[in-house]
Amino acid sequence: MNFIPLTLYALALVAYAWHFSRRDAAVGRSATTLLVAAALAHTFVIGMQTMEAGDVPVAGATSAISTFVWLLALAYLYTEMTTDERAMGVFILPLLVALQAIPAFKPNAVVRSAVLQGPLFGLHVSSLLFAYASFALACVIGITYVLLFKEIKAKHLGFFYARLPSLQVLDRMNQRAIVIGWIFLTVGLIVGGVWAAQARGYAAGDPRVQAMSLQDPKIFVAVLCWAVYSFELFAARRIGWGGRRAAYLSAVGFAIVMLNFVPISYFLTKSHNF
Amino acid sequence: MRLLLVGISHRTAPVELRERLDFQARGVEVALQALTARGSAREAAVLSTCNRAEVYVACDELGPARNDLVSFVSDFHGVDHATVAPHIYDLTDLEAARHLFRVAAGLDSLVVGEPQILGQVKDAHSLASDVQTVGPVLNRLFHSSFAAGKRVRNETGLGSGAVSVGYAAVALARKIFGDLKGRNVLVVGAGEMGKLTALHMKSQGVHRVTIVSRTMAHAARTAEAIGGATAAPWDEMDAALGASDVVITATGGAAPILSKARIEAVMRPRRNRPLFIIDIAMPRDVEAAAGEIEQVFLYNIDDLQTTVRENLARRSTEVARAEAIVGEEVDKFGAWLRARGAIPTVVALRQRFETIRRSELERLDFKLAALPPEARTRVDEITHLIVEKLLLMPTEQLKSLGDADTVGAYAEALTRLFGLAQQQADKEMEEAAETARRSGRASAGSGRPELVEGRVEPFSRSKSRGPR
Numbered sequence: 070m071n072f073i074p075l076t077l078y079a080l081a082l083v084a085y086a087w088h089f090s091r092r093d094a095a096v097g098r099s100a101t102t103l104l105v106a107a108a109l110a111h112t113f114v115i116g117m118q119t120m121e122a123g124d125v126p127v128a129g130a131t132s133a134i135s136t137f138v139w140l141l142a143l144a145y146l147y148t149e150m151t152t153d154e155r156a157m158g159v160f161i162l163p164l165l166v167a168l169q170a171i172p173a174f175k176p177n178a179v180v181r182s183a184v185l186q187g188p189l190f191g192l193h194v195s196s197l198l199f200a201y202a203s204f205a206l207a208c209v210i211g212i213t214y215v216l217l218f219k220e221i222k223a224k225h226l227g228f229f230y231a232r233l234p235s236l237q238v239l240d241r242m243n244q245r246a247i248v249i250g251w252i253f254l255t256v257g258l259i260v261g262g263v264w265a266a267q268a269r270g271y272a273a274g275d276p277r278v279q280a281m282s283l284q285d286p287k288i289f290v291a292v293l294c295w296a297v298y299s300f301e302l303f304a305a306r307r308i309g310w311g312g313r314r315a316a317y318l319s320a321v322g323f324a325i326v327m328l329n330f331v332p333i334s335y336f337l338t339k340s341h342n343f
Numbered sequence: 344m345r346l347l348l349v350g351i352s353h354r355t356a357p358v359e360l361r362e363r364l365d366f367q368a369r370g371v372e373v374a375l376q377a378l379t380a381r382g383s384a385r386e387a388a389v390l391s392t393c394n395r396a397e398v399y400v401a402c403d404e405l406g407p408a409r410n411d412l413v414s415f416v417s418d419f420h421g422v423d424h425a426t427v428a429p430h431i432y433d434l435t436d437l438e439a440a441r442h443l444f445r446v447a448a449g450l451d452s453l454v455v456g457e458p459q460i461l462g463q464v465k466d467a468h469s470l471a472s473d474v475q476t477v478g479p480v481l482n483r484l485f486h487s488s489f490a491a492g493k494r495v496r497n498e499t500g501l502g503s504g505a506v507s508v509g510y511a512a513v514a515l516a517r518k519i520f521g522d523l524k525g526r527n528v529l530v531v532g533a534g535e536m537g538k539l540t541a542l543h544m545k546s547q548g549v550h551r552v553t554i555v556s557r558t559m560a561h562a563a564r565t566a567e568a569i570g571g572a573t574a575a576p577w578d579e580m581d582a583a584l585g586a587s588d589v590v591i592t593a594t595g596g597a598a599p600i601l602s603k604a605r606i607e608a609v610m611r612p613r614r615n616r617p618l619f620i621i622d623i624a625m626p627r628d629v630e631a632a633a634g635e636i637e638q639v640f641l642y643n644i645d646d647l648q649t650t651v652r653e654n655l656a657r658r659s660t661e662v663a664r665a666e667a668i669v670g671e672e673v674d675k676f677g678a679w680l681r682a683r684g685a686i687p688t689v690v691a692l693r694q695r696f697e698t699i700r701r702s703e704l705e706r707l708d709f710k711l712a713a714l715p716p717e718a719r720t721r722v723d724e725i726t727h728l729i730v731e732k733l734l735l736m737p738t739e740q741l742k743s744l745g746d747a748d749t750v751g752a753y754a755e756a757l758t759r760l761f762g763l764a765q766q767q768a769d770k771e772m773e774e775a776a777e778t779a780r781r782s783g784r785a786s787a788g789s790g791r792p793e794l795v796e797g798r799v800e801p802f803s804r805s806k807s808r809g810p811r
Contacts, residue, residue: 094497221518222634224646226653231503235521236617309614312638 070114071135071173077107078142078165085158089232097155101146104158108142111169115139130334133194135172137330138165141202148206152242156232160209171331189264196257197291201326203250204298207243208323211316214239218313240312243319244305251298258295261288290329297322344385344480344683345405348439349412349431350397353453356430364420364427366391371467375476377419383411386478388471388485390446392463394453399443401480409433437677440484444669444676447492449502456501456658456665461492483679491672498668501661504654509543511647511654512621516544516589519619519640523547529587530554530572531580531600533561536623537593541569544589553587555580557594584609590620592628603632610636621647681750685741688754691763692737696730 084100087093115136145161148154216229217236233239265281283289301318304310310318351364366374371389378387384400391397398416402408413431417424434442442451447464449456468485471477477485496502505511513523520526528544530537533556541552552572556562562574575583584590584606594600601620606629610618615638622629622643634641704711704726711719737757744750758764 217518221515221640224642224649226515226650230518235517236519237521305615311615312617314615314637 070117071169074107074111074114074138075166075169075173077103077110078138078162078169081107082159082162082166085155085162088155089159092232100155100158101149104142104146104162108139108146111135111139111142130331131172131175133198133334134168134330137198137201138169138172140198141165141205144199144202144206148242152234152238154234154238156234157206157209157213160212161205164205164209168331189260189267193257193261193264196253196260200250200253200257201330203246203253204319204323204326207246207250207319210239210243210246211319214243214316215313218316236312240315243315244311247298247301247305247315247319251295251302254291254295254298258291286333287329290325290333294322294325294329297325344401344403345408346436346439346480346484346680347384347400347402347405347408347412348397348434348442349400349409349416350390350395351427351430351432352395352397352451354451355432360422360426360430361394361396363422364396364416365393366396366419369419371470372474374419375471375474378412378415379476381411381415383408386481387476388467388481390443390464390467392460395446395451397443397446399439399481399484401478405435436680437673440487440676440680441669441673443484443488444491444672445666447488448495448665448669449492450495450662450665450669454506455655455662456503457506458496458502461489461496464488464492480680480683484676487672487676487679491669494668494672495665499661499664501658501665504650504657506651506654506658508623508644508647508651509540511650512540512591512642513543513547515640515642515647515650516619517547519617520588523549523589525550526588527586528552528589528591529583530565531590531592531628532556532594532624533558533565534593534595537591538565538569540591540593540621540623541572544591545569545571549589553583555583581605581609584618585612588617588619590618592620592622593624594628595624596628597626599628599630601629601633603630603636606633606639607636610639613638623647681744681746682742684750685744685754688757688763689738689741692757692761693734695761695763696734700726700730 081100081103084096084103088097088100118132141161142165145158149158213229213233214236217233217239220226220228220230221236265278268275268278268281281288283292297318301310301315301322304318305315351361353361356364366389371391374389375387378384378389378398378400384402386401388399389397390399396416398412400408400412412433413428414424416422416431417427420427443464445451447461449458449460452460464485468477468482468489471481505514516523516526523544524547526549528541528549528551530541530552533554537554541554545552552566552569553575554562554566554569554572555575555577556565557577559574559576562576566572566574584601592601606618606620617638617640620629620633620639620641622641625644627643629641629643631641631643633639704723711722714722741750741753744753
């Protein structure tokens with residue numbers, strides 16, 4: 070069932086790329102329409118899975134990825150509508166298509182482990198997914214900032230100069246995305262810690278609950294992410310690391326997020342393999 | 344009705360002559376009134392900019408109208424006919440329309456794609472509307488030209504990219520800072536170039552413009568010339584640099600005044616706030632290495648000129664697409680104009696049918712007298728519907744005819760077949776009597792078919808396919 074949103078995301082990607090290269094307003098509108106259709110189809114898929122399982126499908130790594138893609142699509146659409154700026158779509162859509170391919174080709178088991186119960190678990194996962202979606206946007210905005218910055222610095226005003234908003238706007242969007250992401254990341258980590266402490270009480274025998282400590286790669290890298298983004302926020306405010314350095318940091322931060330989200334979840338973690 | 348354009352432009356006349364033929368000197372309204380008083384044109388509009396003076400008219404006879412317009416241009420401006428005549432061009436009908444569309448699209452401008460001309464064409468139309476010298480033909484012509492201009496601007500890159508150094512600087516500043524409102528501009532040097540660039544920035548609504556110059560009096564004078572700018576002493580330049588977002592350097596000095604080290608020192612307390620330096624001085628005022636500082640964007644006059652050249656080259660590649668759009672709009676306008684040529688015939692034909700219907704109903708009135716009023720109304724409606732149905736197809740066909748000659752031939756045939764000429768003569772006599780009765784009310788268009796009252800309207804009740 071995840072194939073329908075995947076196809077629509079792929080079509081939207083083509084339309085966004087076409088719009089970006091040709092700057093045709095009508096193509097741009099159809100790109101947005103396709104993405105809205107993809108997000109709606111995805112909402113339907115997630116809704117069906119929720120009804121089937123009785124819970125929002127966020128427990129397994131695969132379902133979490135699907136939900137993350139859905140959140141990122143919504144977050145991007147929100148950004149596009151509020152800023153009236155379509156140029157970023159061509160950078161976001163490849164990420165959506167690549168990640169959505171995982172749930173589409175590797176269907177997930179919808180049975181939720183008995184350990185994972187209570188409102189805290191839901192809050193933990195949804196906060197983190199939201200944080201990751203914000204970081205994805207920040208990363209893409211940062212990349213476009215660097216592309217435009219280089220063109221202006223090199224005095225070669227060409228492709229990106231004609232297509233992207235101003236450096237100042239990109240910088241501000243990047244900062245805002247980082248702030249929102251950092252807040253959700255902080256909440257997600259704290260709630261996760263509290264939940265783990267509770268779980269030790271009612272499911273002490275579960276090896277996964279026992280593995281929940283800083284030594285576990287998933288948890289360690291998540292805390293590392295928090296450190297990176299905290300540094301970025303601090304640096305932007307205290308030592309003037311805005312602009313290009315902030316853009317590079319958001320790319321590095323999101324690379325770590327992706328590392329944690331896909332390979333570590335599937336292969337390395339002992340605590341988060343539900 | 345024929346369209347005629349008579350004019351001069353930067354392509355045909357030197358600036359001295361264009362200045363003497365500038366309609367704006369005495370007012371376009373005055374010119375329009377003087378022109379319509381001559382009686383050779385039914386509708387008239389004047390487009391007058393610093394690069395062109397063009398008169399557009401709708402008239403009945405091209406030859407006399409053309410001669411009269413040339414005389415008008417020389418008479419109105421008091422310039423000898425022989426001086427004006429060799430520089431004047433004239434275009435008729437769809438070629439006149441194509442010319443106006445190209446003008447509105449910026450294709451005929453000195454700098455191809457410049458945006459002001461569309462506004463000037465709009466002004467020309469609204470001026471003529473104010474003094475009521477435009478009618479259906481010129482209204483349609485000008486509105487089509489707005490559409491052509493807008494489409495070219497939206498669908499091609501003809502107007503994109505700055506093509507003067509001043510605009511290129513503003514465009515770059517906007518790409519770095521987004522909105523320029525609330526930004527501070529510093530001008531180093533009190534010369535003309537710096538002042539001009541500062542004026543460009545000022546028109547973008549910057550917050551403050553500061554001028555520093557080695558001589559405080561010069562700075563003060565330039566600040567006054569810009570209007571709303573402040574002058575600062577030379578030795579406070581570092582403080583002014585720290586507070587500015589855009590710096591324009593344009594001194595005449597031989598040695599660079601802003602070294603990399605000096606700008607680095609200024610940048611430190613600014614943290615990551617970008618600084619855009621436009622060095623338009625020759626020789627340069629800013630050390631080239633200053634451009635390596637992280638948030639400093641340094642452009643000199645050569646860099647700006649390069650971007651201007653690139654933009655001009657890009658515009659020239661868009662010309663063909665713009666011409667194609669103009670061609671489409673000319674075709675649309677041509678179809679409308681041809682359909683319009685059939686209007687008098689259509690009106691006469693419908694009047695003929697309506698007259699027959701009325702007279703037959705009157706003739707049979709005694710037979711219908713016995714019917715109740717509702718039934719008589721029904722009879723009236725039914726007969727009217729029959730007439731409408733009969734006329735629908737011929738009306739549509741006339742409207743969609745290919746060219747003016749064919750329209751003429753069909754009109755001729757219809758006039759003969761239905762005896763429309765006789766009817767027209769009768770009607771004109773009636774109208775003459777009517778006009779005589781309402782003495783004093785000079786009517787420029789009372790005999791014109793569009794104004795016929797009652798149910799007889801040229802294209803009503805028919806599904807129109809073509810543009811109206």
